[in-house]
Amino acid sequence: MTNSGLPAVPVWTLTTQEVNVPEILADAVSPERLRELRGVLAAMAAAPIVTLEAHPAPTDLDRSTGMPLDAASPLATHLSNLIKQTSTPVGQAGASSETLYRMVVPAKVASEWSSGLVKPMASKAAAGGIYGALTKSSGIAAQATFIPVAGGKAAAAGAVGGSAATVGATAATATALTVAAPLVLMAVAVGVSAHAEQKRQQAIEKITSLLEKLHDDALQQERTALNGCRSAIETATAILLDQGRIGASVGLGNAVHTINTAVAQAEHRLQTWKKALKRFQGRRVGLASLREKFTGIDDGNGGLFRAHLDIAELAIALKKRVLVLQAVEHAQMDESNAFESFVRAIKTDQRHLEELEAGIAEVLTGLSNLELDRARGIRDVVFSRGEVDELLHTSHLLHELGNEISIEDPRAEVAIEMLRAPNGSVTVFPAHAI
Template structure:
């Protein structure tokens, strides 16, 4: 890793409401560790949710296909442009960093606020080693990796969002407090698009895995389930584009039909989950389980494919799609009350995500219990295992143990990072939210 100690990173502290907190940062450069500490302290002291926004050079190697593009006229792009323009007038550091018009902006939402939005917004259901995020090293204009960058607070910034759009006006928090720029619309839109992109990234992964599994199973019923769920994407994509441009959702979009299909899939996942939990409860405690006994309740669990693994992926697909719908509903709800968009957004998002979080946690619990089982061969009159039985037992044990890899049950909330690539024309690409 190349150490570039001259790198200066402007950072704004954004509030979603007019708050007063002690001036802890000052205007001197700070380390990344100090910035993280400061963000946590401000989140604890502020009555309204806060976030920080960093600006970094934009790498040509960034995979834009992973994000959601928004044109320069979209509310998020406009709010970001206004923040940049107004900040450049009062801060030479911000002016220099944003002069090219092309930058990567990283918004970090503190763990406290992320928890208020629901733990599922950055919680992947994937095995270890599977790439879920788009996190990559930040590079400077020379293409070298920035290691020891100095973060410089941008204070006294002017309004970051105009009235309208998500609805709230923006300005600087009261004098004598920390340099908090009130920018509820900017934070709302960034979180909404980042969460939506994260959910769609999970959907893409689930579809790929389901397709591979179905090619082995040749199960028409499960193939129909997959097709019905993935068919919801078109309506959800259109609704996302309309809402992020401040439009109103209409019946003609087909979103109601998509929600119905997703609801059916979630109900099927609930039924299957209950069967799995009951089957595990019936197993003898503290004793080895015969492979054939296990595969009766979990068909294909001892193989790379199988019905059980397909059911898992279908549940993950339904959850990912539902998370996108929840974000749409939360944004729609927030924009209906221009006075406090982020508060309404957070309330709606958390309430509706709770069921999904519980379902996801319960499925993870089943996988953990399965991975901890001790396996034995099916009862046989032969006292010695054949070579084939030994091979099957070893393969099954290895595959079942791996079911617990990467699952997270009741994981602690972490800071959430949302990367936004801004082009010279003011258009942006928002990447999936990820643990910071």
């Protein structure tokens, strides 16, 4: 089954706790076959099962979106121990050069924790493209043969606070499952946090550009208050990733209050938009009426409505980072059940964000489907050229709003890519749907 002309890619099969599954991953496989086997394992096992691939680091990899972690951090330590404690079919992966490790979470598992948190992000580089560390090196993966790593020993199976150096029990079955709950938990947590941070950066860039044109002091204050939460979130993230506990001195409580206030403001604006759209249903809408309810919507520079949308996006992105922090902290309190505790904590509040994002998408869809009409008077008989241009311009802007909607596919797998340097340090890229 192995094609000697293709590069061999080591692939580990990781689980968060010992499970019994049939031996179905015992030979070299193609990328398509590996994807099928992930789905089978996820369906059959009682615990989450993911795969971890080791690819040569692409020379053109954009590292600017990654979250760097020291070699002594829990994630880097667990990854190093996994490499040392399990033999690989093609030497010691990542021992003397940079290696890009790609953890792929099957759709069934990903749907439990990524809903509302990880969605495709449109790439500015190409229409229809999405961000992802392996996007430019997909040719390597597509032409590779994946070689299962022999299981012999397993990485530490304890929670985040467990000893990373401890060698756990032998693999559950001949399928070479490796129990690595801390590695899976930390990779997911950092990948989701990096994803939310990338969304925050995109939102703050758009808002800053808009506010330079609007000169709105109230919106400036909203943006400043939200962006001021970043320091507390970054500090709390660093503490948690170093296995610490978040204290009151970090100031995360104040940041959470500011973010929750912004989310509530976004919900209030959403309800106002929904009421306006409801009144527009079933009839053609005049430009004056549209402008009254959605201020600046026909402004090519964005306008007030666009700024309110972007501030809502910023608040949501920050809230997602806080959710991940709170979920990891919760998991640390249950050292025997780390990943499952993380999933439960994530689910507690993510539904609220899902409803908010779904409501905003509904408004954008409604606006993109509106039929516009000119303002009418007693003497109106024909359209002027200016009126025609104005209607066409606004119709085009409304249609573009529909293109901004991000639709989550519950059948999508989620990938988290980690670049490991020879000194053991790791850079984790934003998690993304594939």
